[in-house]
Amino acid sequence: MFGTPTSLIWLTLGAFAIGTEGFMIAGLLPALARDLNVGLAPAGHLVTAFSLAYAIGAPIIAVLTARLERRRLLAVAMSGFAFANLLAALAPDYATLLTARLLLALSAASFMPAASGYAAALGGPERRGRALSMVTNGLSLAIVAGVPLGVLVGEGFGWRANFFVVAGLAALSLLGILAGLPRQPAGTTASPGGRLALAKRRDVLLVLATSVLTVAATFTIYTYLGVFLADVAGVGPQGLALVLLVFGLASAAGTRLGGDAADRWGARPTVIVGGGLALLAYLVLSLGPGLGPTSAMPVLLPAILLWGLASWGLMTAQQARLVALAPALAPVSLSLNSSAIYLGSATGAAAGALIVADGVAEHLGWVAAGFALSALLPLLADEGTRWVEVDAFGEDGGGRGRRSALRNG
Known part of the structure; x- marks a missing residue:
């Protein structure tokens, strides 16, 4: 219940x-x-x-x-x-x-x-x-x-x-x-072999790869959003606070919408749509530098709104995908996803640092778009393959380890 x-x-x-x-x-x-x-x-x-x-x-x-x-x-x-x-x-x-x-x-x-x-x-x-x-x-x-x-x-x-x-x-x-x-x-408690098998499963690795690359795209820009907006649109501290508020509100709405969409239409379609919308947002952000400081914000602000909405909604659906793949091992799979998120944030921040160090903060959007496009590739790799869990990971009541296998559905 x-x-x-x-x-x-x-x-x-x-x-x-x-x-x-x-x-x-x-x-x-x-x-x-x-x-x-x-x-x-x-x-x-x-x-x-x-x-x-x-x-x-x-x-x-x-x-x-x-x-x-x-x-x-x-x-x-x-x-x-x-x-x-x-x-x-x-x-x-x-x-x-x-x-x-x-x-x-x-x-x-x-x-x-x-x-x-x-x-x-x-x-x-x-x-x-x-x-x-x-x-x-x-x-x-x-x-x-x-x-x-x-x-x-x-x-x-x-x-x-x-x-x-x-x-x-x-x-x-x-x-x-x-x-x-x-x-x-x-x-259900997984046996050590079952835990290792979960971490090696192709379907789980594909989901985790999407998480890493999606978060890398987000933190490439978010970590240096103040520098980006100052260079591209001349936005100061007060304007940045407003932009962060807009991004945060969009993220909160996206989190709820992503959960509802995963329940209604399925987690994988939700991730595909969210990933595509996030990619679109990064491409629009990449075009901002060519508009000039006066005209940039009317274009960038809706893109930032879409970015927050799509990226956070996508991550909620990612959690639902992992839980569905191995319900009995949800804490283990979700902990792997948490590690993937932090690996992605470190990757994105490091990539953004290299761009900012070169004095070309206006290129951050293109790097984020590259990560976002790469995040869709694991989803395409999994297209047409339906992974069916034949048996649950774990140990039975007598302590005997049970085998789990996957087959194409």
Whole structure:
């Protein structure tokens, strides 16, 4: 039975806290560097360390916690996240803050896949996409509200105040999880061989490849959106804040629409449509530099709206695709997707850095379009092939490992 929306709000709040902390850090780097007496490059390593710890930790943690009852796992993860924010807020030096960021990453890597798996199981096959979108909505809402508010709080009260605020949000989410979520058993536990087989499955790898390339396209521009808009359209800080608000609102709407579309028309068609629309948005952004500063924004703003709508809606459908491929191993497959997302964000940011370093920020749209086009190729490679799960991964009641095979449908 699908749980009430209220029962999933606490997971949305937890995702909002995690998204706010993750996205706001980039805007705090100059203040962090000055206060801790380090350069901008070491301060930037706080972002790199978080991404790598999350990408590597998510699948490992999913394996280690596979037998834990789901509500307990969510509570432990959110407790660790709240504590790590307090540690960051009180950090006396760079090493302590780096340690806090690593703990934040591992806590987030424990919470997000488990929250998505919990929501998917609670929603059932009929409303799986909608349930997943409620969790993902927390991340998109972080872009809408958390990031702009984080900048304002940092400017008014210092960067440490942001970590105190996020710790409070995490504590509220923890209380809601303990009081408002029903217990959920761990479900079928995969054998080590079954887990390895899942990671090697061609259909799973194709879905993950789409996730990596889609997120790489997004972060190629998003990481340097301020530089891009300043060079192309002469947009200043206040204009950038408005653009980020528009992007965040579009992302939130896309998350919900993507879940609904996956339930109604299927996850794969939703990804194809979303990928095509995102590619169109990047191509329009690429044409902006030729319009001149005066005429660029009326063209770029609708493209940015479409970009946020399509890219976030696509990622919700991607989660639904993975869950459908191996429902019993949803926490493992979703943790792999989380790693793919962070690998994609690192790839996109690195690619964007190379473009910006060459002084040609106006070319960011073309690079993003290349990633977006590449993201559609795994979908085309899978066309005409229907993968049917013959047997479920896992162990039977007697502890004997069961074999899973795939065949063309």
